[in-house]
Amino acid sequence: xxxxxxxxxxxxxxxxxxxxxxxxxxxxxxxxxxxxxxxxxxxxxxxxxxxxxxxxxxxxxxxxxxxxxxxxxxxxxxxxxxxxxxxxxxxxxxxxxxxxxxxxxxxxxxxxxxxxxxx
Amino acid sequence: xxxxxxxxxxxxxxxxxxxxxxxxxxxxxxxxxxxxxxxxxxxxxxxxxxxxxxxxxxxxxxxxxxxxxxxxxxxxxxxxxxxxxxxxxxxxxxxxxxxxxxxxxxxxxxxxxx
Numbered sequence: 441x442x443x444x445x446x447x448x449x450x451x452x453x454x455x456x457x458x459x460x461x462x463x464x465x466x467x468x469x470x471x472x473x474x475x476x477x478x479x480x481x482x483x484x485x486x487x488x489x490x491x492x493x494x495x496x497x498x499x500x501x502x503x504x505x506x507x508x509x510x511x512x513x514x515x516x517x518x519x520x521x522x523x524x525x526x527x528x529x530x531x532x533x534x535x536x537x538x539x540x541x542x543x544x545x546x547x548x549x550x551x552x553x554x555x556x557x558x559x
Numbered sequence: 560x561x562x563x564x565x566x567x568x569x570x571x572x573x574x575x576x577x578x579x580x581x582x583x584x585x586x587x588x589x590x591x592x593x594x595x596x597x598x599x600x601x602x603x604x605x606x607x608x609x610x611x612x613x614x615x616x617x618x619x620x621x622x623x624x625x626x627x628x629x630x631x632x633x634x635x636x637x638x639x640x641x642x643x644x645x646x647x648x649x650x651x652x653x654x655x656x657x658x659x660x661x662x663x664x665x666x667x668x669x670x671x672x673x
Binding site for chain 1: 563567593601602603604605646661662663664665666
């Protein structure tokens with residue numbers, strides 16, 4: 441029963457390069473969320489996706505960041521032209537399909553995270 | 560003012576002690592509340608939900624005070640394995656994409672010692 445799988449676990453990039461982080465949700469989960477955690481800071485919501493749809497990207501920086509969750513394959517968070525400030529842990533989480541509106545699902549299942557270091 | 564505020568700690572307590580954490584939230588329209596636990600350099604995991612009537616799970620008790628907009632977590636008989644960062648999480652919405660409305664606090668670090 442595999443959990444949320446993220447890769448790579450660690451990624452080192454030089455300024456200006458691209459970073460691609462991948463996330464496969466738990467089996468049966470169709471909702472994927474990306475969060476960023478900076479050192480000594482809380483988890484910050486970035487984007488919420490379902491298959492082939494971006495539902496909420498209110499937490500995504502306007503430039504250089506993009507996310508997708510194709511029909512086949514993992515969700516990908518892409519950071520173009522990385523800068524030192526992008527260095528962080530990027531967590532992917534998944535949840536079950538939404539239930540009735542009055543039943544909030546606060547339970548997210550997180551992957552182990554991808555730690556990006558920009559030199 | 561941050562949406563969710565927690566004392567970062569660390570709280571250093573001996574094994575067997577009782578320790579309590581508080582968390583305040585700014586949005587009075589917040590609908591649901593949770594405590595997550597995050598071990599060092601690991602992913603967060605749901606510890607428990609927080610209900611208006613308060614709820615207990617073994618040594619852990621969570622309380623919600625809507626009037627004062629704070630939630631609390633009480634840990635009795637602390638174990639070494641309780642050492643972790645405890646994240647207060649507030650849900651601002653009720654729609655099916657509700658997890659996208661989760662706001663995480665920065666966490667309170669607990670260190671239980673012998």
